[in-house]
Amino acid sequence: MSRQIKPTYIEPLSDFGFKKIFGTSANKDLLINFLNVVFQGRKIILDIHECNSERIGKTKEHGKVFFDLHCIGQNGEHIIIEVQRYNQRNFLSRILYYQSILISEQGQIGKQKKWNYEISEIYTIVLMDSFPLEIENKDQNYIHPLCYCSMETGTIYLEKSKIIFLELINFTKKEPEIQGDLEKWLFALKHMSVMQKIPDPLQDPIFKKLFKIAKYTNLNRKEQEMYDRELKRKRDAQLMKDTWLEEGELKGRAERNQEFVLLLHHYGDPIEKISKITGLSQVEINKIIKSKKG
Numbered sequence: 001m002s003r004q005i006k007p008t009y010i011e012p013l014s015d016f017g018f019k020k021i022f023g024t025s026a027n028k029d030l031l032i033n034f035l036n037v038v039f040q041g042r043k044i045i046l047d048i049h050e051c052n053s054e055r056i057g058k059t060k061e062h063g064k065v066f067f068d069l070h071c072i073g074q075n076g077e078h079i080i081i082e083v084q085r086y087n088q089r090n091f092l093s094r095i096l097y098y099q100s101i102l103i104s105e106q107g108q109i110g111k112q113k114k115w116n117y118e119i120s121e122i123y124t125i126v127l128m129d130s131f132p133l134e135i136e137n138k139d140q141n142y143i144h145p146l147c148y149c150s151m152e153t154g155t156i157y158l159e160k161s162k163i164i165f166l167e168l169i170n171f172t173k174k175e176p177e178i179q180g181d182l183e184k185w186l187f188a189l190k191h192m193s194v195m196q197k198i199p200d201p202l203q204d205p206i207f208k209k210l211f212k213i214a215k216y217t218n219l220n221r222k223e224q225e226m227y228d229r230e231l232k233r234k235r236d237a238q239l240m241k242d243t244w245l246e247e248g249e250l251k252g253r254a255e256r257n258q259e260f261v262l263l264l265h266h267y268g269d270p271i272e273k274i275s276k277i278t279g280l281s282q283v284e285i286n287k288i289i290k291s292k293k294g
Contacts (some may be wrong), residue, residue, distance in 0.1 A: 001002065009214045013083050013129050013178075014234070015273075016227045021213055022069055022081070023050070029212075031071070032204050033265045035079065037181045038125055038164060044147070047074045055101055065101060077121040078102050086277050087131040094276075099124055099161055124163045126174075127189065132169050142170040175199050208220040243276060261288045 010017045022031045028048060035045045036268040055065040069081040080098055084091065102122050107115065133144065144165040148158035171186045178201045180186055187203060188210060198211045212218065219227065237260070257278060264274045271282050280286070 002252045007216050008196050010193045012189050014230055016230050018083055037185055045073050064272055080124045085129040120161050122161050126165045128167050140170055142167050258288050261285055264290055
């Protein structure tokens with residue numbers, strides 16, 4: 001990235017940026033503030049502690065699962081935050097699968113009679129960066145809170161499991177139009193990497209801390225190198241996608257997938273992340289990598 005103009009602020013939804021901002025105990029106040037803003041009073045988070053984000057599959061074929069962020073609130077509620085930067089096959093099913101992992105794990109605590117199916121609440125927040133939810137008759141709002149309810153009356157029957165989708169592609173407000181803390185957060189997450197200074201509506205102490213942490217020159221050399229490498233991977237991947245669009249159907253889908261998988265693998269991305277980006281299963285990805293080595 002030596003020939004690239006250095007940014008003022010990092011991309012908060014990049015892997016590095018997301019972990020830098022939300023993934024450390026020193027920034028717990030940022031995460032708690034963000035969660036309470038997204039929950040909009042339906043849930044109040046006073047304290048959290050982060051948990052292991054890696055899950056081992058039941059068999060070798062299942063592979064590993066990595067949550068972008070997994071934490072537990074003061075009342076035992078589980079919270080997952082997932083950042084999805086590309087659309088993928090079975091995207092909604094994957095989110096449901098992630099929730100089911102945390103539900104099934106609770107059944108392993110003690111004996112079943114003592115447990116009595118007392119499931120802790122599970123919330124999944126999905127930050128969708130550059131694509132919309134592909135759901136028929138969906139409204140154009142940028143926030144979609146989902147739970148178990150009656151399809152006829154809308155009455156909520158079960159509040160143990162909730163999913164909140166945040167579609168940044170639908171958040172189109174300009175700086176003078178920003179109202180409320182949720183819009184401040186979404187504006188920052190969507191536009192921070194191209195800003196030169198903190199916008200006037202975001203002068204609250206919590207956002208001043210956010211921008212201070214995200215300032216590129218405040219990163220140490222190792223962190224800057226890590227971030228620069230990630231940006232290069234993103235550019236190379238986007239260039240490959242653009243090339244596919246120009247070539248149209250000259251290359252088959254299978255060949256394009258193979259090239260993309262090998263590029264991401266070359267840059268050291270883990271199998272689970274490649275699966276999230278491409279929509280291919282971990283078994284399919286491993287076959288592509290092994291065939292190249294052979």
